[in-house]
Amino acid sequence: MEISSDPATHPGPSSLVALGDSFTEGMSDLRPDGSYRGWADLLAARLAARSPGFRYANLAVRGKLLGQIVDDQVAPAAAMRADVVTFVGGLNDVLRPRIDMDRVRALLDRAVGALAPGCGRLVLMHSPGRHGPLLDAGRPRMEELYAHLDTLAARHGAVVVDLYGAPVLGDPRLWDADRLHLTAGGHRRVAEAVWQALGLPAEEDWRAPLPPAAPPGWGGRRAADLRFARRHLAPWIGRRLTGRSSGDGRPAKRPELLPYDSGTEGLPR
Template sequence: MRWGSFVAVGDSFTEGMDDPYPDGSYRGWADLVAARLAVDRPDFRYANLAIRGRLFPNVVAEQVPAAVAMRPDLVSFAAGGNDVLRRSFDPATLMERFDAVVAELRGTGADVVVFRFADVTARLPGQRIIGPRAAVLNRAVGETAERHGAHLIDLFADDEFRNPVMWGPDRLHLSGAGHRRVAGHVLTSLGVQSNPEWMIPPDKLPSARWLAARAADARWAGRHLAPWIKRRLTGRSSGDLVTAKRPELSPFGEIG
């Protein structure tokens, strides 16, 4: 197998929320991909630099230079989702910088994996604002991937991600089933066989009655939306006290 090292760069999507290990730490699609790649390469090494809540400029400034310095064979780059949710979202600047980052990563000789994000707007408020912004970001990712020969994982085109079972309680982060499906897509793009069960669509939940659905919305708003708004108002991030779970390249079975 070609890849002896893999560095994952990004935010909560790549850190692995909401797919917990038994100890409460997060696994996620990148760990699943790394575990599969390690099967065929005894010398395989893996780093995951992703931290929840990170905005695109922070990912670029903090994680990309570290990833470049490691000179891995494979890099995943997924960022911009948190920026789409901010009033300060600047699509032109983000698109330009996204292209520059992928060009830099490809310039090291690494294979690069990028993502068109799945549609989360049906489960979140502000769809009329978030939807067009996400479309701009996804379009830029697709164009960049084609321009630089990166592996494009098109989650937006996969209708299974419209199944609520694919998402965690906060409706923004993937569930374990969602992460497994992402890992299957990534490995397929790399030409590596994955666990076929990861791509079996889970059963959809039965539709809730109107009152039950509104009650669920109210619970969600109290548990997840209100804390998110409070962090925005106070200038805080969910990742302020979080460090990368695997900051250095190391064998997959070792803690980085």
């Protein structure tokens, strides 16, 4: 799908379907009303401003494992036959202490094989990663996951957006206090990365580093670590031990492919 830089001659994709977990749901990019926005909503808003009648669905639900995404989201997304489909999943799997990587690869094969034939452009991602106790243990499996995504992208003609390889997305200032989800600024950069991967004209350099900042002192770091352990790490471990998920009982964010009223959300500022 080649897209002209002139919206008058080629407005661009007329529909977008996003699949995934909390990353695609938009945590932790909070709106004033307490709902989550995130990179997929930002991308949809920009595409809607370019293409009258643009339609958008977001099937993502926080906490979902790859098997749940494949079972619950892939078939509905494939049936929508959108111009653009984004598929991001597997990080919740590789962060668990025990994982069957053969099963993960098989699930990815199933998902990409089902999605690629029916959409104009399939977008896969290497999710961003920063250093910390939750991500470092799973880093080798993350890289194995991304290597397999590259193989599938080459086989099916999908686009891969490499967020994992962007140093700026490892900057702690782009991550929420839970150290698992991006801030509004991080989501904005992801939206720009996908926008550019679709061949649309760049609005900013999403890889540009943040301005230098003085590192926090030892006391500040320790206090932040303690708050993180109490408010985020302990509950996360508790859910893993009991088999619960933050997404249990939650519906898809935007389950139907419907016209998207973008307003000014996601437009250049």
